[in-house]
Amino acid sequence: MSAPRTTSLPASPLIESEDRRALREAVAALGRRYGREYFQRKARANQPVEELWSEAAKLGYLGVNLPAEYGGGGAGISELSIVLEELGASGCPLLMLIVSPAICGTVIARFGTEEQKRRWLPGLADGSKVMAFGITEPDAGSNSHRIGTVARRDGQDWLLSGRKVFISGIDHADAVLFVGRTEDARTGKLKPALFVVPRDTPGFEYRPIPMELTAPERQFQVFLDDVRLPADALVGDEDAGLLQLFAGLNPERIMTAAFTLGIARYALDTAVGYARTRTVWDQPIGAHQGIAHPLAQCAIEVELARLMTQKAAHLYDAGDDLAAGEAANMAKYAAGEASCRAVDQAVQTLGGNGLTQEYGLAALITATRVGRVAPVSREMILNYVAQHTLGLPRSY
Numbered sequence: 001m002s003a004p005r006t007t008s009l010p011a012s013p014l015i016e017s018e019d020r021r022a023l024r025e026a027v028a029a030l031g032r033r034y035g036r037e038y039f040q041r042k043a044r045a046n047q048p049v050e051e052l053w054s055e056a057a058k059l060g061y062l063g064v065n066l067p068a069e070y071g072g073g074g075a076g077i078s079e080l081s082i083v084l085e086e087l088g089a090s091g092c093p094l095l096m097l098i099v100s101p102a103i104c105g106t107v108i109a110r111f112g113t114e115e116q117k118r119r120w121l122p123g124l125a126d127g128s129k130v131m132a133f134g135i136t137e138p139d140a141g142s143n144s145h146r147i148g149t150v151a152r153r154d155g156q157d158w159l160l161s162g163r164k165v166f167i168s169g170i171d172h173a174d175a176v177l178f179v180g181r182t183e184d185a186r187t188g189k190l191k192p193a194l195f196v197v198p199r200d201t202p203g204f205e206y207r208p209i210p211m212e213l214t215a216p217e218r219q220f221q222v223f224l225d226d227v228r229l230p231a232d233a234l235v236g237d238e239d240a241g242l243l244q245l246f247a248g249l250n251p252e253r254i255m256t257a258a259f260t261l262g263i264a265r266y267a268l269d270t271a272v273g274y275a276r277t278r279t280v281w282d283q284p285i286g287a288h289q290g291i292a293h294p295l296a297q298c299a300i301e302v303e304l305a306r307l308m309t310q311k312a313a314h315l316y317d318a319g320d321d322l323a324a325g326e327a328a329n330m331a332k333y334a335a336g337e338a339s340c341r342a343v344d345q346a347v348q349t350l351g352g353n354g355l356t357q358e359y360g361l362a363a364l365i366t367a368t369r370v371g372r373v374a375p376v377s378r379e380m381i382l383n384y385v386a387q388h389t390l391g392l393p394r395s396y
């Protein structure tokens, strides 16, 4: 039998530059040194993966997308998504990479004041600071137009009040980038605005939500009760809130695609390795088409979703936010679907071992479902594509 190529097909130089392929290999080597067992141990103890996080930071991987003048690598979301995908493929999917350098780092780098950039970006780039991101609210959910977190002026300060839900990783973050609203002085209408709120700010409380996820990060409910913030807690310009939000959403979707693709590749690699050796009749189970074909189908779907993710990252890095928006939605959808199917099929391939802790697959069933729900659900992406790509009427 030839050596398994499994799911990480070498990218053609037409699709991925030599530098990016070298980055893939280097990150994959780092991920393998830690591996699934390390990640699961941390996840079960709800501890952050500090060792992996700080080593990846020292090697320049965590801030690879952030501007070089603030300590980052000066590359783009293409590179950061490679880091996340490869770590995931080694069994270590780092959710906070989506949030801290990709969403928060991007928004501050693109829209923050000089002071905000100097305060936050070097720490986000070298991993010494982590920033969570809070948009979801209990009474708004997918409908972000309904966000009820509002900031009112009080002299030079802001008073921020509202509730958030499912916010990841607050307990190990230095601050949270919250999406709220401010009142337009001219029209009186509420418009989006983003605020950086340090975790120890009085009036900012958070409580863990018991989740059926085995992950190093927990999700939290947040209560903001007249949280007093200095004027410079507002990111950039008060009138640029919507642009800032969109600037963060494309990297979030592209990175979520990379997150689920890494998981899918880990699952498929494990399943393929198992199917090649596990023998209960006369041949390895991988010789049965009932096992081989679904795995082949998953490998194709994962590879297609990887291509779409690379396209979305390429468009984003080239500055085409509009085209990147459509591609990022499609990539997130495709990767989420491919990943759910790949994990399901991997578990099936291992039979009983698919549900043991030893093989590290069972926890991925819930982990990969996250990619169908967050940051935007499968249905909301279908709504988006139906309306914007196909030009069909909006139904809601």
Ligand SMILES: Cc1cc2nc3c(=O)[nH]c(=O)nc-3n(C[C@H](O)[C@H](O)[C@H](O)COP(=O)(O)OP(=O)(O)OC[C@H]3O[C@@H](n4cnc5c(N)ncnc54)[C@H](O)[C@@H]3O)c2cc1C
Binding pocket: 099, 133, 134, 135, 136, 137, 140, 141, 142, 143, 165, 166, 167, 168, 169, 213, 219, 370, 373, 374, 375, 376, 377, 378, 379, 380, 383, 396
């Ligand atoms: C593990 C995890 C981590 C998360 N981390 C963060 C985080 O760090 N920060 C943050 O801000 N949020 C986070 N979230 C929240 C996540 O983004 C939301 O769960 C997601 O946006 C969906 O919102 P909801 O859960 O309120 O679902 P709802 O909006 O209540 O939707 C419920 C169901 O209804 C469907 N639905 C709703 N409207 C429509 C419609 N018009 N047409 C068709 N179907 C519709 C949805 O697709 C979904 O299937 C996280 C969630 C999870 C599970």
